[in-house]
Amino acid sequence: MTASDSEAGRRLIIHADMDAFYASVEQLDRPELRGRPVVVGGSPEGRGVVAAASYEARRFGVRSAMPMARALRMCPDAVRVSPRFDRYHELSQIIFGFYRELTPLVETLALDEAYLDVSAAAPLPDEPLRVCLEIKAEVRRRTGLTVSVGAGASKLVAKVASGHGKPDGVVVVPAGDEAAFLGPLPVAVLWGVGPKAVAALEARAIRTVAHLAEAEPAVLRAIFGNRALAVAAMARGEDQRPVEPVRDHKSVGAERTFSRDLGDGPELRAVVERIAAEVGSRLGAQGLDAGTVTLKLRYFDFRTITRQTRLGEPSADAEVLRNVACRLLEQTIQPADRFRLLGITTSNFAPSGAARVTQLRLW
Amino acid sequence: MRLSCLQENFKRGLDIVGRAVATRTTLPITQDVLLVAEESRLKLCATNLEIAISCWVGAKVEEEGSLAIPARLLSEFVSSLPNDRLDIISSGPANQVQIKCARTEAHISGHDADDFPPIPSVGDGFSVQLDPEVLRKAIGRVVFAAATDESRPVLTGVYTEFEDRSLTMAAADGFRLSVHKVALSEAVPEKISVIVPARAYSELTRLLGDQTDPVTVTISASGTQLLFHLNSADMVSQIIQGTFPNYQQLIPKSHGTRCVADVGEFLRSTKIASVFARDGSGIVRIQMGPSDDGLPGKLVVSARSEEVGDNTGEMDAVVDGDASKIAFNGRYLTDVLAELSTGQVALETTSPSSPGVFRPIGADDYTHVVMPMFVQW
Known part of the structure; x- marks a missing residue:
């Protein structure tokens, strides 16, 4: 490695991921919940799904997206709490505000997860660990919450590293150690390797990232097509994707699968309300106003339809999203319909506040 | 059968x-x-x-x-x-x-x-007889300002208030507000207000045709439906439940510039400007200048678009107060001017980012408030 490689070209990317964010916030705000298994999500009357589980609950096997009824069977002592997206959003703003003080190169992945490019902040080889510890300490000081931090020369390595240390962990992968770090891990850790590819690779006894890095190009082409070269590069720890502070959002949405099929009624309306609140909160977090709202419905037989409408004026207001989604639902639903999934997606975003022309409002 | x-x-x-x-x-x-x-x-x-x-x-x-x-x-x-x-x-x-x-x-x-869904019977409740001409005019004056998207259900309705010897209708979509107040020939026994779907009022206008006999309006005691009894038909409408915005506080109490112009000329200039505003955001710009050195006051209506070109139309006007400018969505302008159709109209403004108020000259029964577009001049 030449001097120019190690200095000018070296990147330090950090992946910072809050630990069991929603559940930790609940434990923060309600001290009586600390040390107890907490699950955040809809009510257990068959329909609710786990949005987040505290580490105490995870020990019982409770995981995100699991039906609440099942989660509470696995962990009968768990305390169930309804999500409070406003509060999560508020804390997320504090955390991201701090990240942006460190570097302008912050890429938001979710309310609780981000990539930071801190190459400029850590010019010396022994500094990555110091930067990581500083991030953890400052997040804890400002919010009282813990964050797991992974650092490395690429997004891929940083993300895998943060997952390695969870919860409340720090894992720094030194420059040059990427292939050794990733090598023993299962292929599924790689970005773009989904369940189908995992099965196809398994059939050829390719199970680890190291196996994948050594695989015949022809084998990879058969599985990944024109993405084969990119996947192989990633398996060698090469990932040049930049941290992109502003991502070009095409849509923002959320959906829920019910643990039992639902027809029209208060339960379904409550789901619409909760999803609208979540989507509104996400839009708010990204500073976006949506011009189009799409309702997605999956029937009991997996037939899936979408219905969409344009808003008179772009909005991120949860109440507006709920009203519009309910209207779309009413226009579609037949008395005997049963659904297994409902989702709300927003798109067609209005230009940010920088637009020169604005129609002013009466109130 | x-x-x-x-x-x-x-x-x-x-x-x-x-x-x-x-x-x-x-x-x-x-x-x-x-x-x-x-x-x-x-x-x-x-x-x-x-x-x-x-x-x-x-x-x-x-x-x-x-x-x-x-x-x-x-x-x-x-x-x-x-x-x-x-x-x-x-x-x-x-x-x-x-x-x-x-x-x-x-x-x-x-x-x-x-x-078949039961047709609600609206029997006893508040009841009033209205002159179809009064009803037709009031509906026409406000119904276009109601919201057409469902994001705020109350705004798809027309606030309708009976009090003493007056009927007030108001509609607002968040960008504009129309308020029309008329005198009734007889006092109503009690004050009552309901939000009637704008679509119901539009259908009522159509059903009225050229009827001259009074229309009986009955509001159910539960406040959930109202009945219009016409010569040719009965129409029952749901009443929208909710609270209508306090519209009175949205009407500016004062103004810095008042411009009185002919409605027909103003409308024609706006329609021409709208052609040029079409590919932009529909922005029609208005400049008002008081009389100067013996020359009459002026109202200038213009639009420009980067690709298409530009257009300026000018007309005489009586302008009191300061010279001023303001930009509106062209459609909002044509909507209110087309509804007024004849006579003279006053446009009152305070600043390029405060509401503009339209009032017909010679009648104090109508107020139309439009929020401007904030543009770089």
């Missing part, structure tokens, strides 16, 4: 109730017309669950009964028939009707009348 009536009358009835037939619906029977043969007349009803229209057609009823028939099919069939005697009989297979006219005969499958 067994009756006979004239094709012409039956067709007129179908046309009247046809507008209440549901188009996009999850309850298929709302795409039907309900036929009810009673005593010496035939009653026709249709509803889209927001409004319901009923009307009566003179008929010779031999056997009473009722049946719901797909509206579109029935209308298309009946309007193609000659104006002759129609015989309507349902005695054969269940829910089927036989219609005979001259040498044409049809059998149409319908649905059990019991499955």
